Amino acid sequence: MKKQFSVRPIVQAFFFIFTFAVTFSKWLISSNIVVPVLSKISLHAICPFGGVVSIYTFLTTGAYVQKIHDSSMILMLIFLFVALLFGSIFCGYICPLGTLEEWLGKLGKRLFPKQFNKMIPKKIDTVLRYGRYLVLIIVVYFTAVTTKLLFQDWDPFYAFFNFFTGEVAITAFIILGLTMVLSLIIERPWCKYLCPYGAVLGIFNTFRIFQLKRNSATCIDCKKCDKVCPMNIEVSQKEVIRNHQCISCHQCTSEQNCPVSDTVEIKLIGGKNHEA
Structure with missing residues (x-):
């Protein structure tokens, strides 16, 4: 059967470029350059996981966690509904970090065609895949206790799209670096083993x-x-x-x-x- 045209690569590229444009436009403000519309958008405002970590604080105090916007809660609800219908569409089509991992994985397949995605024994791999649920529990708990966005200091997504701002913690850069290197030998390592938002959306696959x-x-x-x-x-x-x-x-x-x-x-x- 002939393979049909897929819009997925186009959608992935669009959201990757859009996310980078949002953060770069915010940085340009320091040079007195204002990009219409984009300069008013925050990276936190377009991240639905911000809504997830704010749920407890919002329900108990009526406020959001530090730096989280109304749009984060709205996006969270939208993508939870989409996940109920179609599963983890956000992960496969929209997430810019997942797209970056996928692009690096294509390079890895060329560099290491025999070893790519085959280096971790299946039994160990199966156990590691539940690590992202542990990360989810830890992140949600400590965010609820402190009412601060602590995950930002560990988040490779935040590190990649803010690397030029000087606002990124060294821990986030280290995790980003490891994610990018591992993506050359393991397909989507962050998605498989550590992503807390992927853990949330993955639950919906069981009853989508x-x-x-x-x-x-x-x-x-x-x-x-x-x-x-x-x-x-x-x-x-x-x-x-x-x-x-x-x-x-x-x-x-x-x-x-x-x-x-x-x-x-x-x-x-x-x-x-x-x-x-």
Whole structure:
């Protein structure tokens, strides 16, 4: 089956450039250069995870955590609703850090074609993937206790898009550096093992309304869906993919890489697969 055109790379590039433009325009203000619209936007204002870490403080005091905006809460609610429908679309299409990891991963595949994404034993990898839930608990707890955005000092996303401002903690730079280096040998290492927002959205994969389904009747067991999955999910072994690590990138679908029509598709919950 011929691979269809995908808008995903365009969407990824757009949000990556937009995020960088927002932070760069804020920095330009120090040189008395004002970019219309962009100069008024804060990086914290366009980050939905800010809404997640502010939930406790908002419910108990009616206020937000330091630096968090109304827009963070609105975006949080929007993407939680989108996750309920389609899963972790934010991770697969929008997150600029995930896009950066993916781009570096493409370079890594060329540099280390035999070793790329195969260096960590499966049993260890499986355990490590729950690390992001531990990070989520720690971040939410300490943010609630201190009412400060402590994660900023550890956040590689914040470090990458603010590296030129002088506002980034050394710890965030170290984690960013490790993430970028590891991305050359492990696909999306931050997403798989440490991202707290990915942990939140990943929960919705277990009960999302539009599910990723594999039709076992038409599947030819070529395992191409497994090979193209950036999160190493064994799509070929399941009829409904409910894995908490799925980023809804749709690379495994029949529209993209599955060679058989109507075999790996997005379907409404309870919907039946096509008959062979």
